[in-house]
Amino acid sequence: MTHFKEKTMILAGDIGGTKTNLGLFAQGKKGPLPKVIKTFSSKNAPDLETIIRQFLEIHPASVTHACFGIAGPVINGMSKTTNLPWNVSEARIKEQFNFNHVMLLNDLTATAMAVPLLNSDEFFPLNQAEPIKGRNLALIAPGTGLGIAMLIYQNDQYVPIPSEGGHADFAPNDETEDELWRYLHRRYGHVSIERVVSGPGLVNIYRWLKDSDHLNEPDGLRQKLKKMGPAKIITEAALANKDGGCVKALNMFVSIFGAVAGNLALTGMATGGVYLGGGISPKILSKLKEDIFMEAFTNKGRFKELLENIPVNVILNDKAGLVGAAHCATMLK
Numbered sequence: 001m002t003h004f005k006e007k008t009m010i011l012a013g014d015i016g017g018t019k020t021n022l023g024l025f026a027q028g029k030k031g032p033l034p035k036v037i038k039t040f041s042s043k044n045a046p047d048l049e050t051i052i053r054q055f056l057e058i059h060p061a062s063v064t065h066a067c068f069g070i071a072g073p074v075i076n077g078m079s080k081t082t083n084l085p086w087n088v089s090e091a092r093i094k095e096q097f098n099f100n101h102v103m104l105l106n107d108l109t110a111t112a113m114a115v116p117l118l119n120s121d122e123f124f125p126l127n128q129a130e131p132i133k134g135r136n137l138a139l140i141a142p143g144t145g146l147g148i149a150m151l152i153y154q155n156d157q158y159v160p161i162p163s164e165g166g167h168a169d170f171a172p173n174d175e176t177e178d179e180l181w182r183y184l185h186r187r188y189g190h191v192s193i194e195r196v197v198s199g200p201g202l203v204n205i206y207r208w209l210k211d212s213d214h215l216n217e218p219d220g221l222r223q224k225l226k227k228m229g230p231a232k233i234i235t236e237a238a239l240a241n242k243d244g245g246c247v248k249a250l251n252m253f254v255s256i257f258g259a260v261a262g263n264l265a266l267t268g269m270a271t272g273g274v275y276l277g278g279g280i281s282p283k284i285l286s287k288l289k290e291d292i293f294m295e296a297f298t299n300k301g302r303f304k305e306l307l308e309n310i311p312v313n314v315i316l317n318d319k320a321g322l323v324g325a326a327h328c329a330t331m332l333k
Contacts, residue, residue: 009063047087090102
């Protein structure tokens with residue numbers, strides 16, 4: 001059990017389809033200060049309230065303000081999570097835990113709010129472009145799903161714009177990607193970007209390569225894929241250059257990821273920078289450092305030069321969403 005000197009604390013949450021991070025924060029001069037952070041399995045809990053209750057039993061604190069970034073759309077203080085069977089409600093959480101203020105917001109909005117608060121050593125630059133101060137920022141984050149958000153610069157501050165852009169249409173860029181689209185269309189009907197640029201999306205690409213006879217799957221790898229998380233196995237085999245099929249799948253994933261990020265940069269005129277977040281980006285950093293991502297990012301015809309001058313950074317802090325949610329909680333009144 002943890003004891004805190006502070007009389008009141010901020011509770012922040014970053015709720016994804018795979019894991020939920022909860023943290024208690026104190027208000028610091030330059031932003032929220034983390035006191036304790038704990039990670040829970042989202043899929044093993046029936047609802048968010050159960051996880052909050054478990055967390056506060058371990059770390060009892062007097063909480064007045066709470067904010068939770070949710071992987072799903074938030075409408076009128078409620079969210080039906082996209083990759084979990086949860087219905088989350090601000091009013092219900094406020095009533096059950098007797099908090100003064102509770103806010104739900106899209107998880108990528110929370111992460112976007114953290115970007116201006118992070119230090120330079122919490123990013124890895126993929127190019128040498130310089131950001132233009134006071135210009136829009138874009139965030140794209142593949143994980144269990146695909147999150148997208150914008151920060152629009154207005155009246156000397158960044159205003160977060162939530163988005164469900166991960167569920168927009170996947171647009172093939174060549175005949176190979178068109179074959180992938182046709183394969184996924186037969187399987188899912190609507191083919192969203194998330195069906196390709198996410199953990200399950202990487203698995204979709206690999207399965208298409210396998211089913212289309214574009215790779216030979218070794219018996220050892222086949223057994224691993226059956227027993228363990230396939231996205232993790234494919235990624236590890238590709239990064240270690242242990243299997244050509246996995247390398248093909250990850251290369252294609254990174255190329256499409258880059259193209260989608262470039263589209264987002266153009267859509268939001270994000271000349272202040274594009275940031276790659278989520279659970280996948282830092283794990284495949286060595287692959288993102290290769291030319292594949294940036295070539296796809298800048299491959300926009302007449303706007304190639306514009307894209308070449310937009311800085312692209314990988315967010316290394318895996319608790320950025322939690323920091324952003326805590327920051328939002330401090331602004332609740």
